[in-house]
Amino acid sequence: MVKQKILILIVSLLVVSFSLYFFLSDSNQTKPASVETKIMNEETDSNENTEQSLAEENQNSKETEREKEAVVEDVSVEMAKDEEKEKVDGESDKEDTKTEGIREKVKGVVEGVIKLFEKDLNVVAIGDSLTQGVGDETKNGGYVGILTNTFKENNLDISIENYGKRGNRTDQLLKRLEKKEIEASIQQADVVLITIGANDIMKVVKNNIMNLQVDQFDQAKTGYLERLTAILDKVNEINPDTKIYLIGFYNPFEHYFGDIKELQMIVNDWNASSEAVTEQFENVNYIPTSDLFSDSDIELLSKDQFHPNTSGYKLMAKRILENIDEVTVEPN
Structure with a gap:
């Protein structure tokens, strides 16, 4: 055990x-x-x-890099995003909602009496955001709207059809001229107003933002001038009896690239070359605007610091009235 x-x-x-x-x-x-x-x-x-x-x-x-690229995004497409779309029911409702301050802003741009050499006048405006009126805080259509108000105040029978489109370059405008609506309007037009070119320069800046060179603008200008000539040829083909006015552009990069002096020289060069193209046509005139926006004592640009505000568009409208042959301004 x-x-x-x-x-x-x-x-x-x-x-x-x-x-x-x-x-x-x-x-x-x-x-x-x-x-x-x-x-x-x-x-x-x-x-x-x-x-x-x-x-x-x-x-x-x-x-x-994106911040630099964002500065030069096609304004007519992406740059004025803070603008609100105003919904209205007819022109009468729109007039009723305007304040007196806005009414004062969009009043005529001349002190005198405008007279027509003809009984009435049909005007067609084509081009980019400057024709569309982007930046006009009164939503009145930029220089086109101001001209329309001026004609109404002077009891003139002048109609303006606006085919401005934000972001348009010369290649895009040339293609839009094939649209039946625009072609039909030009066929009936006594005067055609054109703003184009700023977005062609913008494309060069955008594509080469990290390494801008003057020769890049020179190369792009060759194609630009060819397309500009094609645009004027096309308008004349549609209506050989119309009078065409090419409105020059100002330096849209001054606020963002004011330290790059060459850009002002490039803008001046492109404007001078554009004017030289108009001189090849008997019925085409050039109207400069660059000087209007240089060294101004008042703010002429909208909040995006790229497009004109109402004051800037008024200066453009006044310059246009002073340079078109179809009307004349006489003192009161």
């Missing part, structure tokens, strides 16, 4: 010993694994932090 108890005790001790052995063995194997896992996690975190740091540097670099 005693031997049996001793045997049981020995077996129990062996079981306990083996259990302790396996327990300690598992514990020793687990600890290095835990340490190894911790080291791997730290290395992963370190790699992630390094990658995140590099990603942030790349992101900052890309954001800087």
Whole structure:
């Protein structure tokens, strides 16, 4: 009986010993694994932090580049996003909602009496955002709306159809001239007013924003002048009896790139070249506007600092009236 108890005790001790052995063995194997896992996690975190740091540097670099590119986004398409679309029910409702201050802003631009050499006059305005009237805080249609108000105040039977479209370049305007509606209007027009060219320059700036070179503008100007000539040819083809006025553009980059003096020289060069193209046609005249926006004592640009505000458009309208042959302004 005693031997049996001793045997049981020995077996129990062996079981306990083996259990302790396996327990300690598992514990020793687990600890290095835990340490190894911790080291791997730290290395992963370190790699992630390094990658995140590099990603942030790349992101900052890309954001800087995007900021420069954003400055020259096609204004006629993306630049005046803060403008609100005003819903109106007819011209009478629109007139009723105008304040006296707005009425004063859109009043005629001449002090005198405008007289027509003909009984009535049909005018068609085509081109980019300057014709559309983008930037005019009164939502009156820019220089076209101001001209219309001026004619009404002087009891003149002059109608103006506005086909200005924000963002238009010479290639796009040339294509739009094939539209039946525009073609039909030009066929009946006594006068065609055109603003075009600023977005052609804008395209050069946008495509080469990180490395602008003067020769890039010179190369682009060749194509621009060819398309401008094609536009004037097309209008004459539609209506050989109409009178065409090409309205020059001002430096739209002065606010954003005022430190780049070459841009003003480029704008002047493109305007001079545009005027030279008009001189090839007997029925085409050039009307400059760049000087109107230089060194002004009053703010002439809208909130986007790219398009004219109402005051800027009034100066343009006045300049146009002073240069078209179909009307004359006489003192009161």
